[in-house]
Amino acid sequence: MAQKLSTRKRPDREVKRTKVERKLESSVFDQPTMFVLSKLIKKGLITSVDYPVATGKEADVFRATCSDGSFFAIKIFRIETSLFWKMREYMEGDPRFYGISSNKLQIILAWTRKEFRNLQLCRDAMVHVPKPIFADRNVLVMEFLGEKGVPFSTLGQTGSENPEKDLESILLDMKKMYKANFVHSDISEFNIMMTDLGPYIIDVGQGVLLAHPQSRKFLVRDIANILAYFKKCGIEKDEGKVLDYVTGKANLLPE
Ligand SMILES: Nc1ncnc2c1ncn2[C@@H]1O[C@H](COP(=O)(O)OP(=O)(O)OP(=O)(O)O)[C@@H](O)[C@H]1O
Ligand SMILES: [Mg+2]
The missing domain is CATH 3.30.200.20 (Phosphorylase Kinase; domain 1)
Known part of the structure; x- marks a missing residue:
């Protein structure tokens, strides 16, 4: 038969509270x-x-x-x-x-x-x-x-209804970032939210200024990631030409 813990042996309120606090501290709300x-x-x-x-x-x-x-x-x-x-x-x-x-x-x-x-x-x-x-x-x-309080989905979650237009918008945003001396460095379908105003880029914490020694490498990787995603939607673009467009060497997005 299970023995009931005597009142003396039960953890007191203070101990219980500390346990809860410790649990909270290990989560996001410390x-x-x-x-x-x-x-x-x-x-x-x-x-x-x-x-x-x-x-x-x-x-x-x-x-x-x-x-x-x-x-x-x-x-x-x-x-x-x-x-x-x-x-x-x-x-x-x-x-x-x-x-x-x-x-x-x-x-x-x-x-x-x-x-x-x-x-x-x-x-x-x-x-x-x-x-x-x-x-x-x-x-x-x-x-x-x-x-209405419900977050939009990411490109990875919903896909694109108009891939030509969405890719164009994302690459134009990357061009504007570059012009502002900035490279996102973590562009992918998971960091793009599909809003009713078109694609929005999120999660910019990893972004670096062009002065960063690896900014070029990050930019090339961003372009490769986004083109790989849109290739699955049937759009193929030359990475080098897109790089020229984003960096301002070419004014027009390649066909
Ligand atoms: N401004 C926002 N409005 C609504 N939802 C957002 C917003 N920013 C981010 N989210 C949601 O939160 C998710 C995670 O955001 P974010 O990509 O910035 O974080 P993360 O650093 O990638 O997190 P993880 O640790 O998962 O990599 C997004 O995929 C999106 O669903
Ligand atoms: Mg993210």
Whole structure:
């Protein structure tokens, strides 16, 4: 017969609470992150964090509601599980991040600022990316890409109804980025959302300035990725000619 634990042996409330807190700390909402979120609520920027739109290894993206009933997307970078050493590759060589420390927390906080600044740079260059709103610690608030509170799907999820037009829009955005001295460095069908205004490019955290020693390699890889995807939709384009178009050597997109 199972013996009932005596009251003395039962974990007390304090211990239970610590266990819950520890569990929270290992997930995305550690205490400092909660503090940033409560600051956003106090400032009146949002009224609630609603649900996770996507969970990943590096970051989780949540929908948040604002007081006027509109929405924001909140990307929260994981401190514990992020592959911060991979992040270094995209920051070393970027003049904006000279002297960045090798401390894991500091790298992730710098990465959050980097994604914010990259979004800003792209918006200034009239590239289709979500508007950045606010960045603090490991929390990035941006325009919510969705309809009636439901996020749009990625190109990888829905495919393209008009591949010629969508590819043209994405390559024009890459051309504008290049003109603004910027290479996305992680373009794929998974980082493009299909909005009712056409393709929007997301996840710009890995983006580097042209001054980065590997920017050319990243650009060639981005072009290869996107052309490989659209080849499956029946559109074939020469990688070299597309590179000339994106870098401004050619004005017109090759047939
Ligand atoms: N501004 C936004 N509005 C609505 N949904 C978004 C927005 N930004 C991102 N998402 C959703 O969150 C998902 C993940 O976003 P993102 O690509 O920026 O994160 P990630 O760093 O790739 O995460 P992972 O760790 O999975 O690689 C996207 O595929 C998209 O579904
Ligand atoms: Mg992504």
